Amino acid sequence: CDLLCSQNYPLYIRSVPTENELKFHYTVHTSLDVVDEKISAMGKALVDQRELYLGLLYPTEDYKVYGYVTNSKVKFVMVVDSSNTALRDNEIRSMFRKLHNSYTDIMCNPFYNPGDRIHSRAFDTMVNSMMMQVC
Amino acid sequence: MEQGPAGGSGPAAATGTGGLLLPLSETEQQRYSELFSRCCPPPEAAAGGSSVGELFRASQLPPDTLHQITEICGAKRVGYFGPAQFYIALKLIAAAQSGFPVRIESIKNELPLPRFMALKNDTEVRYGTPAEFHGVKFQVPHATLEKNSYKRTDEGDKQEPKSPPMSPICSPPASPSTYQRIPLSYGYGKARSGLEQQHGASYEVRHSTHQQDGPSSGNYGAKSSLTCSTPNRSLSVEREQQDSSTQYSDDPWRITEEQRDYYINQFRSLQPNLNAFISGSVAKNFFTKSKLPILELSHIWELSDVDCDGALTLPEFCAAFHLVVARKNGYQLPETLPETLLPEYLQAACLKPCCALFDSYSEPLTSSQQTRDLSRAEKSSAEEVPDNSALLQDGKKDDKQAVKVSTTLKTIPKEFQHLTVKAAAQEPNALRARPRSRSYSSTSIEDAMKKGEEPPTPPPRPQKSHSRASSLDLNKIFQQNTQAVRSGWLPPPPPALPPRPSVSQTEQPSEVELHPQMNRPPSQAEENSSAKKEVVPAQPPSKPARRKLRTEAQGLETPELSPTLNVTSSLPAVKPHLPVQKQSSKQKRAIQTAIRKNKEANAVLARLNSELQQQLKEVHKERIALETQLEQLRPVTVL
Numbered sequence: 001c002d003l004l005c006s007q008n009y010p011l012y013i014r015s016v017p018t019e020n021e022l023k024f025h026y027t028v029h030t031s032l033d034v035v036d037e038k039i040s041a042m043g044k045a046l047v048d049q050r051e052l053y054l055g056l057l058y059p060t061e062d063y064k065v066y067g068y069v070t071n072s073k074v075k076f077v078m079v080v081d082s083s084n085t086a087l088r089d090n091e092i093r094s095m096f097r098k099l100h101n102s103y104t105d106i107m108c109n110p111f112y113n114p115g116d117r118i119h120s121r122a123f124d125t126m127v128n129s130m131m132m133q134v135c
Numbered sequence: 136m137e138q139g140p141a142g143g144s145g146p147a148a149a150t151g152t153g154g155l156l157l158p159l160s161e162t163e164q165q166r167y168s169e170l171f172s173r174c175c176p177p178p179e180a181a182a183g184g185s186s187v188g189e190l191f192r193a194s195q196l197p198p199d200t201l202h203q204i205t206e207i208c209g210a211k212r213v214g215y216f217g218p219a220q221f222y223i224a225l226k227l228i229a230a231a232q233s234g235f236p237v238r239i240e241s242i243k244n245e246l247p248l249p250r251f252m253a254l255k256n257d258t259e260v261r262y263g264t265p266a267e268f269h270g271v272k273f274q275v276p277h278a279t280l281e282k283n284s285y286k287r288t289d290e291g292d293k294q295e296p297k298s299p300p301m302s303p304i305c306s307p308p309a310s311p312s313t314y315q316r317i318p319l320s321y322g323y324g325k326a327r328s329g330l331e332q333q334h335g336a337s338y339e340v341r342h343s344t345h346q347q348d349g350p351s352s353g354n355y356g357a358k359s360s361l362t363c364s365t366p367n368r369s370l371s372v373e374r375e376q377q378d379s380s381t382q383y384s385d386d387p388w389r390i391t392e393e394q395r396d397y398y399i400n401q402f403r404s405l406q407p408n409l410n411a412f413i414s415g416s417v418a419k420n421f422f423t424k425s426k427l428p429i430l431e432l433s434h435i436w437e438l439s440d441v442d443c444d445g446a447l448t449l450p451e452f453c454a455a456f457h458l459v460v461a462r463k464n465g466y467q468l469p470e471t472l473p474e475t476l477l478p479e480y481l482q483a484a485c486l487k488p489c490c491a492l493f494d495s496y497s498e499p500l501t502s503s504q505q506t507r508d509l510s511r512a513e514k515s516s517a518e519e520v521p522d523n524s525a526l527l528q529d530g531k532k533d534d535k536q537a538v539k540v541s542t543t544l545k546t547i548p549k550e551f552q553h554l555t556v557k558a559a560a561q562e563p564n565a566l567r568a569r570p571r572s573r574s575y576s577s578t579s580i581e582d583a584m585k586k587g588e589e590p591p592t593p594p595p596r597p598q599k600s601h602s603r604a605s606s607l608d609l610n611k612i613f614q615q616n617t618q619a620v621r622s623g624w625l626p627p628p629p630p631a632l633p634p635r636p637s638v639s640q641t642e643q644p645s646e647v648e649l650h651p652q653m654n655r656p657p658s659q660a661e662e663n664s665s666a667k668k669e670v671v672p673a674q675p676p677s678k679p680a681r682r683k684l685r686t687e688a689q690g691l692e693t694p695e696l697s698p699t700l701n702v703t704s705s706l707p708a709v710k711p712h713l714p715v716q717k718q719s720s721k722q723k724r725a726i727q728t729a730i731r732k733n734k735e736a737n738a739v740l741a742r743l744n745s746e747l748q749q750q751l752k753e754v755h756k757e758r759i760a761l762e763t764q765l766e767q768l769r770p771v772t773v774l
Contacts, residue, residue: 110415
């Protein structure tokens, strides 16, 4: 599951197992609070390359929620099953980096207004391929 | 160009127009006499009004155009369509369909034959006009398709008038005219199956009008690059087999020469320097005028901005424009960019017409030193391009050469990217800097420190610095080469060029007119044809609109480019202006380079700042860790 947020409303959300989508949405929204907390704790740091949450919200559900913030305070949140133990930190980081790159490409598009929902097909394909890889 | 023995029409024509001797070629004579005999069965001397009206309507020109024609040819004056009036009217129809204004003077030129939709009893070849494609019937007789296919193989000659194939073909429909306006060519979004005949018919039109096609690239215009109904697929496959020698296909994503010229003109209206970029905001304003939904425009942008830099090069712009036009005509946007719209492909193909255009516009256009140098640079570096384009004409896609050319060209646009001073252009630079900053931060800290020590000198950045330095040298080099190159380039094209400037002069205002009209999706074909007629009266209103767009674009650029644009819009040679503008542009260019250096320095410093902040954060962490260790150790010592 995947979410892009800016000013705490979602720009883009995608889940691979499409059931429980609502739960994913809820999870992600709650995790935004934690992200904000982390950002404020950083203080002078401008960019937080990555944040790692383990066993964050619902230990029973075995979710891992990862967060990532860009320079412009756009938050990427990723929720994965803990059952998927093959995912390592580096992979998560590379996924976030790919997300960030794609997001930058979207920004290049003059027809995209920051704050719009993201409809870019290239972004979609990239996210899909990434999630297929993982799940 | 003598008047044939068509029954005393010569003197009649002369008197009918008040002394104007109307030159008619042999084919025209034949054609007109046939048409006249159809409309007015002998032994009447005058054509029946109804049949004439029917014929005129079959020409698919708008009614007011037809009124104009009838007025001019004198039928209204004399009250009937005598042979003279009829012939003049036919000639005017041909002129109108070719895009010339409806005036007596225009019919003095050699013109293609007028084109009419098939009349019921018509067994001759009738070609629909470009004016309207909504009415094209979906009749695709296979006979015509086959003929089209083998005619296409003949297309490679480009020279012989193929009058024999004309008669056997019974084809209802529309053929694109030589001077087809780009939106027109896409008017047949609905009439795709009609394209087959269009292609076939267009070849004859080409052949019969090849004297009008100054540049041989006009033959590319025969390929209206739209296809797509499934019955045509098999044919296009077959055609592509036969046409391996020519690169014609019904690929909707292939840009014809006319379209490319139109796109290039549009590009030029936004950005006089064909090697430079159109910034994102300028392009956005431009494409928003097409009234496509933002979502689709953003998808088009995604497809066409291949290097994702937020700006469009000329091939990217052509691709984007092409996609916009295709979309407006009902084509679904592809998921990925078709290969014929790839920048490398387009660049290789773009260059020859670009160069030809440069030659014809060399004096008036390149009033600024910069743009002239760029054009020379392009020519000098792209001397192999005519070979390439010749190869392309032969249809062998020499990808290697194209890539080679495109790589050489890409380096030049990248270099000259920095010569363009646009506020928005700095954003793509900054954006590009951002991904690079990530890679830099991943490198060792010492490198970052080194860069920190050299903030005033941008050289650490590999690409831009050396390109900037070299770009200045390039300008000097090209000044020297200018004379040689210009002289070297001018001799070959002259045979082809002379018709072109006049054509393009008349074309350009109509093209200028057309873009605002492109925004009107319904009945755009009629409007476009009326645009041809009303080019002259409408030219003043459209030009201010165009200027507005230009000045808007230039709001981002430095002011000196606006005089260059005003010069470019006036096609007559303005050589005397050039030396003066050289000097002023030199100074301004110096200022531009200074501004650019400063901006890049700023970007570097910003990046350095962020990296240093990161280091600071890490150092803080270490400090905290050390302090905690200390704390842990201290109680031990105390105790």
